[in-house]
Amino acid sequence: MKPTRQRLRLGELLFGRGGRHVTPDMLYREVNEGGEAISRGTVYNTLHELTRAGLVRQIGVRGGMTFFDTNPSTHHHYFIDGEDRLLDLDGPGLDIAAMPELPAGYEVARVDAIVHLRRKRS
Numbered sequence: 001m002k003p004t005r006q007r008l009r010l011g012e013l014l015f016g017r018g019g020r021h022v023t024p025d026m027l028y029r030e031v032n033e034g035g036e037a038i039s040r041g042t043v044y045n046t047l048h049e050l051t052r053a054g055l056v057r058q059i060g061v062r063g064g065m066t067f068f069d070t071n072p073s074t075h076h077h078y079f080i081d082g083e084d085r086l087l088d089l090d091g092p093g094l095d096i097a098a099m100p101e102l103p104a105g106y107e108v109a110r111v112d113a114i115v116h117l118r119r120k121r122s
């Protein structure tokens with residue numbers, strides 16, 4: 001990737017404060033709040049290039065909502081319905097004891113789980 005000024009600014013926002021989960025829209029709003037004029041197209045393209053380079057991981061949550069995770073390793077997530085927030089599921093993670101029989105000719109490449117949460121009703 002060519003390090004243009006716009007890409008460097010996006011990289012700073014993405015990687016400058018630890019692990020993040022952002023949607024293209026969140027990143028677009030953030031970068032433009034900072035006074036920088038960067039188009040939605042540039043934000044999308046940069047995120048997809050970073051994904052292809054293995055620096056971020058794309059996570060589809062539901063109905064076309066896509067997050068980009070600055071931690072590209074395999075890990076599970078919580079998604080908070082109604083707040084549109086994606087959080088890392090830390091700790092021992094999920095115990096998937098019984099894997100169903102797989103289609104013939106296939107093996108498990110990885111298991112990415114998203115546990116959907118909602119606030120308890122009091």
Ligand SMILES: [Zn+2]
Pocket residue numbers: 021069071075076077087088
């Ligand atoms: Zn994550």
